[in-house]
Amino acid sequence: MLRLWLEPADLTRIRFADRLHPAGTVLLAGQALRQPAVAAALPALTRRVAASAPALRPLHHLVPPRGFVPDFLTPWEGLTSIEDGLEAIRSTPAGRVRAEVTAAYANTEVSDARSRFAAADPEVLDTLVTAMRDYFHQVLAPDWTALNRTHRQAVSEAASRYALSGADGVLTGLHPAIRWRAPVLEVGAWQDGEVRLGGHGLLLLPSPFAGPRPRVLTGPDQPALVVYPVEPPAVPDGPRPGADPLAGLVGRTRSAVLVQVTAPGRHTTSTIARQVGISVSSSSEHLSALRAAGLVSSRRDGGAIVHRATALCRDLVN
Template sequence: MITLRLGAADLTRIRFGSRPHPVGTVILASQALRDPALAARMPDLAARAQAASASTAALRHLLPAQGMLPDFLTPHQGIESVAAGIESIRATPRRRITAELTKTYAELPPSLWRRRFVAADPQMLDLLMAAVDRYFDAVLAPAWSQLTAAHRGHVEHRARTYVRSGVDGLLNELHPAIRWRPPILEIDSWWSAELTGSGEGIILVPGPLAGLRPRVLVRPGQPVLVVYPVPTPPETPPTRTDPLAQLLGGTRAEVLRRLAEPGHHTTTMVGRHVGISISSASEHAAALRAAGLVDSERVGGAKVHRLTPLGIHLLAGDVRPPAC
């Protein structure tokens, strides 16, 4: 069990991750979906992971099937896109890579790849990052808007808990494996330690692909990161109709969902991903902007689009504007 001693500076700066971390989710999912029980609850994701297994084999070989993962593979930075997350991982000092992998591989049989990775061989990091990129595209990208919406819905629910019950209620209701005994947060994780908060606050990260147990990352000068499992969202709508498509139209709904995914969403890229012309993508973006669901700004010669808070609420299943 992990005991995490939290001070006032941490408790007054509790916040949730703004959205799922693309690379962090890949790392967790590549481990979690190897568990038959979780794979059975998310059969579409599990099927795509199996189909992509040949091109993402480095993830299975270089990461343990369950338990502790090296902290540098779940970075604080790089939440905006897969490329940004990979860049953050690549910036990890060699000494830290070696130290964390030595702990991770302590109970695993040695292999040439693992020995090279422990030695911070750049080719092994390249191999793993290529597998991360392919895994996101093949396994997670088709469900990313759904995962993002589920994240938002969970955060909104916990925000109401905080309003109703304060810090005590929030921390005690996160997960059965997390217990708040002021000033100690007890966490049944994959490892045991006595830790002290950094004084930089706490970032809570709910994840349907987080695995079976919560995880904790404490580093000096950074907020404490607490990643904890939440129920998996349904992979298919409960009815055959798509309420968002009924409200906005099929293509416009797809444009909105595309904008919930990580990345730099120019008009050209939206059109390419949705399969429509640039002019049509521009018209749909303008209509969504007029409805208050999208913000747009010109960056260089391109117009970049992103969801507004109302657009995020709509994708999370709440069509009402947030209360002021």
């Protein structure tokens, strides 16, 4: 049992990760999809793992099938892309690699590759990084949107609980293995101990690959990261329909306007009309409807009306 002590300042710094961490998700999925229950719940991903087995073998050999994973393999950095995360892993100091891999291998059978990894052999680390890249692109990338959608849904539900019952409601409803007994958050993680957050707060990350127990990552001058299990997403098991689901909801033209208004740049009624391929009057009509629904905000800038996507619009498009 890991006990996290929250001071009043920590309670004001509870937040959710705004997206899944690509490299961190690879490590979690690399363990989770080796467990029969998770594999059965996500058959499409499981088949991709089997089809890519030779390329993924270094990952499966070097990372234990369950339990503790070296912290440096789930870096704080690299949230933007898989390459950023892999670069953060590759730049880990050798001393930290040796210490964390040795601890992770405490109950693991010794092999030549594992011994070299525990000795911070850069060639073995490069082999692992290559396998992680392959895992992301071959197994996770086809359903990365669905995985992030599951994440956003869990965050939205937590936000609703916060609106009704504050921090107590959020911390109480995370997961059966997480108990909130103010001022202590008890987490049934893989490690034991007592950690005082010291005002740095708590970063929460729901994940379908967290495993049977929540994961906790702590570091100096960092919030405590708590990764906790949620239900796997509804990933299609078979050929994917080519239709745009947003277009099915609001229509093809309005979907195109929504997507365009979330793109970078300055958007006026005329520029959206030109980019979507519709008349200015049609563009104005669609934007008026979206503004009435709270999906677009508009303001006059000189002789033009400039439109911006609201947070709700970005969530819908994502």
